[in-house]
Amino acid sequence: MTAALDLHDVTVRRGGTAILDNVSWTVGDQDRWVVLGANGAGKTSLLQIASARLHPTTGTADILGERLGRVDVFELRPRIGLASAALAERIPPRELVRDVVLTAAYGVTGRWRETYESHDTDRAHDLLRLFAVDRLADRTYGTLSEGERKRVQIARALMTDPELLLLDEPAAGLDLGGREELVAALAELAGDRRSPVLVLVTHHVEEIPPNFTHGMILRAGGVHVAGALADVVTDEHLSSGFGVPLTVSQTDGRYAARGAR
Ligand SMILES: Nc1ncnc2c1ncn2[C@@H]1O[C@H](COP(=O)(O)OP(=O)(O)OP(=O)(O)O)[C@@H](O)[C@H]1O
Numbered sequence: 001m002t003a004a005l006d007l008h009d010v011t012v013r014r015g016g017t018a019i020l021d022n023v024s025w026t027v028g029d030q031d032r033w034v035v036l037g038a039n040g041a042g043k044t045s046l047l048q049i050a051s052a053r054l055h056p057t058t059g060t061a062d063i064l065g066e067r068l069g070r071v072d073v074f075e076l077r078p079r080i081g082l083a084s085a086a087l088a089e090r091i092p093p094r095e096l097v098r099d100v101v102l103t104a105a106y107g108v109t110g111r112w113r114e115t116y117e118s119h120d121t122d123r124a125h126d127l128l129r130l131f132a133v134d135r136l137a138d139r140t141y142g143t144l145s146e147g148e149r150k151r152v153q154i155a156r157a158l159m160t161d162p163e164l165l166l167l168d169e170p171a172a173g174l175d176l177g178g179r180e181e182l183v184a185a186l187a188e189l190a191g192d193r194r195s196p197v198l199v200l201v202t203h204h205v206e207e208i209p210p211n212f213t214h215g216m217i218l219r220a221g222g223v224h225v226a227g228a229l230a231d232v233v234t235d236e237h238l239s240s241g242f243g244v245p246l247t248v249s250q251t252d253g254r255y256a257a258r259g260a261r
Pocket of ligand 1: 014042
C-alpha cells in the first residue's frame with residue numbers, strides 16, 4: 001500500500017532559518033499519529049506541508065502517492081481534510097452550522113447559490129451527529145461555544161470523505177468537559193478502520209485520544225523522536241523534547257504529564 005505521507009529530508013527555510021530541518025517521516029495507510037512539540041517547534045509548518053499548502057525548500061514530500069511540486073495541488077487538497085485555527089477564522093459567524101459543513105463539498109466557506117445533492121445534505125447531517133452537534137444544525141456558527149465550534153470544524157474537514165485528516169490543536173481553548181468530549185469522539189474515529197489516516201497536532205499529552213498508534217516529537221524544526229506511541233511518550237523523550245524534566249503516566253490508554261520533582 002502507498003504511504004499516506006512520505007517525507008524525505010524536508011527542509012523549509014524562512015529568512016535564513018530552517019523552520020523545518022531535514023524532516024523524514026512516513027505515515028502508513030492505517031496510522032493515527034500524534035505530533036507533539038514546544039511552541040515554535042514546527043508542528044503547524046509540518047501540517048502545512050502535509051496538507052499541500054506549503055512546499056519544501058529542499059527534500060521531497062509525497063502525499064497520498066503524489067509528489068508535491070509535480071501534482072496539481074487543487075486536485076490533491078480535496079483528498080485531505082484539515083481543521084486548523086487559521087481555517088476556522090474564515091468561517092462566517094452568520095453561517096448556519098449545517099452550511100458550515102455542507103459548503104466543504106465545494107471547498108468554500110460561506111454559502112452562496114450552490115445547490116447541493118441530497119446525499120451531501122445527508123452526509124453533513126451524519127457528520128454533525130457523529131460529533132454530537134446535530135441539534136445545533138440550524139444555529140449560526142457565531143453563536144456556538146468554542147467546544148461546539150471545534151466539533152463542527154472537524155465534521156467540516158470530514159465532509160469530502162478525505163483519505164487523510166489533519167487536526168491542528170483541536171482541543172486548544174476547550175474547557176475540561178469539552179476536551180474530554182472531543183477526545184472521546186476522536187478516539188472513536190481513530191478506532192474505526194474506515195476512518196481516514198489521522199494526524200493530530202497537540203501541545204499536551206492529556207489530549208492524545210486512545211486508539212492513536214504513533215507519535216512524533218518535533219524540536220527546533222527537526223524530528224526529535226518518532227515511532228510507536230508508547231515508545232515516544234516517555235519521561236526521557238518528553239523531557240528532552242520540551243526541555244524541562246517531565247514525568248509521564250498512562251492509565252486506560254490516556255497519558256498525563258507533570259514536572260518531575
Ligand atoms: N513565514 C514565516 N517566516 C518566518 N518564520 C516563520 C514563518 N512561518 C513560521 N515561522 C517560524 O517557524 C517556527 C515554527 O512555526 P510553527 O508555527 O510551525 O510552530 P508550531 O510548532 O506550530 O508552534 P506553536 O506550538 O506555537 O503553534 C516558528 O519559530 C515561527 O516563528
